[in-house]
Amino acid sequence: MSEDIELKPMSARYNFLAEPFHCDFNNHLFLGHLGNHMLNAADYHSSERGCGMAWLNQHHLTWVLSRLAIEMQEMPVSYGQFAVETWVESVMRFFTSRNYAVTSSEGKVLGYGRSIWAMIDTRTRQPVDILSVRDGLVARYVDRDLPCPIAPASRVRMGEGALCSSARMGYTDIDLNGHVNSVKYIDHVLDLWPLSWHKAHGVKRLDVAYVAEAHSGDTLDFYMEEEQELTFCVSVRRHVEEGTAVEVCRCRVEFKP
Amino acid sequence: MSEDIELKPMSARYNFLAEPFHCDFNNHLFLGHLGNHMLNAADYHSSERGCGMAWLNQHHLTWVLSRLAIEMQEMPVSYGQFAVETWVESVMRFFTSRNYAVTSSEGKVLGYGRSIWAMIDTRTRQPVDILSVRDGLVARYVDRDLPCPIAPASRVRMGEGALCSSARMGYTDIDLNGHVNSVKYIDHVLDLWPLSWHKAHGVKRLDVAYVAEAHSGDTLDFYMEEEQELTFCVSVRRHVEEGTAVEVCRCRVEFKP
Numbered sequence: 001m002s003e004d005i006e007l008k009p010m011s012a013r014y015n016f017l018a019e020p021f022h023c024d025f026n027n028h029l030f031l032g033h034l035g036n037h038m039l040n041a042a043d044y045h046s047s048e049r050g051c052g053m054a055w056l057n058q059h060h061l062t063w064v065l066s067r068l069a070i071e072m073q074e075m076p077v078s079y080g081q082f083a084v085e086t087w088v089e090s091v092m093r094f095f096t097s098r099n100y101a102v103t104s105s106e107g108k109v110l111g112y113g114r115s116i117w118a119m120i121d122t123r124t125r126q127p128v129d130i131l132s133v134r135d136g137l138v139a140r141y142v143d144r145d146l147p148c149p150i151a152p153a154s155r156v157r158m159g160e161g162a163l164c165s166s167a168r169m170g171y172t173d174i175d176l177n178g179h180v181n182s183v184k185y186i187d188h189v190l191d192l193w194p195l196s197w198h199k200a201h202g203v204k205r206l207d208v209a210y211v212a213e214a215h216s217g218d219t220l221d222f223y224m225e226e227e228q229e230l231t232f233c234v235s236v237r238r239h240v241e242e243g244t245a246v247e248v249c250r251c252r253v254e255f256k257p
Numbered sequence: 258m259s260e261d262i263e264l265k266p267m268s269a270r271y272n273f274l275a276e277p278f279h280c281d282f283n284n285h286l287f288l289g290h291l292g293n294h295m296l297n298a299a300d301y302h303s304s305e306r307g308c309g310m311a312w313l314n315q316h317h318l319t320w321v322l323s324r325l326a327i328e329m330q331e332m333p334v335s336y337g338q339f340a341v342e343t344w345v346e347s348v349m350r351f352f353t354s355r356n357y358a359v360t361s362s363e364g365k366v367l368g369y370g371r372s373i374w375a376m377i378d379t380r381t382r383q384p385v386d387i388l389s390v391r392d393g394l395v396a397r398y399v400d401r402d403l404p405c406p407i408a409p410a411s412r413v414r415m416g417e418g419a420l421c422s423s424a425r426m427g428y429t430d431i432d433l434n435g436h437v438n439s440v441k442y443i444d445h446v447l448d449l450w451p452l453s454w455h456k457a458h459g460v461k462r463l464d465v466a467y468v469a470e471a472h473s474g475d476t477l478d479f480y481m482e483e484e485q486e487l488t489f490c491v492s493v494r495r496h497v498e499e500g501t502a503v504e505v506c507r508c509r510v511e512f513k514p
Binding site for chain 2: 019020021022023024025026027030032036039040043053054078079170171172173174175176177178181182183187190191192193194195198216217
């Protein structure tokens with residue numbers, strides 16, 4: 001018997017401002033901040049529909065981001081108003097896919113995002129059947145018709161790559177879930193290229209596949225491989241003990257010519 | 258002859274939300290994000306009064322943050338609404354002081370901030386007489402009566418300190434001014450203490466004195482000295498060449514017992 005909940009509209013749109021100090025040297029919103037706004041929009045949307053983090057956390061559950069893809073034709077510029085519309089595209093037992101459309105205040109499409117989420121039990125860290133939560137409430141909000149004309153979030157295939165940087169995760173990398181914040185990986189990965197590269201090339205598309213969690217004090221190694229001209233794959237690995245490492249996430253970054 | 262501008266109220270209040278992914282493991286807004294909201298409030302307030310960054314930049318001028326002090330009794334918690342009220346306390350030829358009061362949505366005072374700003378010519382990087390800009394418009398917005406019951410932003414006196422960390426400034430450290438963002442220093446400094454320390458001690462007060470600019474590719478060294486129990490001074494120095502360094506900023510962090 002399903003709960004007697006009045007359904008809200010399938011998608012919702014949230015307005016954001018590209019704050020000046022969230023913009024890069026070129027006046028464009030940092031991709032990490034855009035990713036953060038997408039995660040916020042996801043949380044607001046699911047909260048308003050009975051399955052947000054605050055509700056889940058009270059029931060020893062949480063959403064875990066598994067994959068994120070962002071493909072932008074244009075980035076919001078400083079002081080610019082923009083909107084992130086988000087909706088659920090599909091729900092399966094252990095994964096749900098959620099899409100995003102980013103538009104300017106004039107309604108112009110700036111780009112799109114795709115994400116895949118799992119749900120876990122915060123006590124056991126084991127996956128939870130999403131369709132079992134609140135009688136499958138999430139599945140009542142699936143909208144298959146809204147367009148998201150970008151490729152699915154990729155697994156990111158790559159070889160070993162070459163070690164190009166290391167970073168120790170500190171207090172400000174860790175969010176309220178107790179592990180390294182999803183968008184902090186994006187920041188660390190984009191820092192692998194010098195400012196001169198970013199001056200010449202904006203990011204066209206970013207794919208991130210989150211594999212394992214990293215924590216405060218972990219040293220992360222960044223291994224890079226050039227897939228083709230202007231497209232790079234990065235494997236982020238956490239030291240476990242001398243000589244062994246565990247992959248925590250994998251990214252592909254495609255730059256504009 | 259002064260410009261015929263209708264004066265706005267002396268102070269203004271801006272509402273913010275403590276976004277979940279801007280909060281630390283303990284559900285408290287990161288101090289750097291609070292600092293960012295203060296800088297945003299300063300920019301909104303001065304923009305609405307004819308002397309914001311957008312106007313100044315068009316006239317080859319910009320505000321440069323010289324000192325910042327934040328003293329909090331309580332930090333906003335995730336999803337919490339809070340307000341930053343800001344006003345100009347005094348204006349001299351080369352410096353102006355601006356204060357901040359942070360209140361919860363119920364009107365409870367959470368803490369205060371103080372800042373000192375200079376104005377520079379963006380072509381020469383030389384200080385500009387603030388009283389000469391727009392016929393001293395900034396000075397028409399001085400409010401000496403609003404209370405800001407915390408000590409002035411300190412110079413931070415310290416000895417040599419001991420080298421405790423180094424960090425290379427990357428793309429995401431650089432803001433639209435082209436140099437390391439003011440609040441990024443706060444993040445890097447707070448990362449000097451392990452998560453276990455932050456679990457035991459919240460920040461009571463932070464003072465930052467900005468001395469010089471740092472740029473992408475610069476390696477910053479962090480030298481620390483314990484001033485007294487729970488109070489630490491940090492000098493941030495930029496490598497110039499082998500064996501020489503220039504101080505870019507200096508902080509004092511006072512933790513709660």
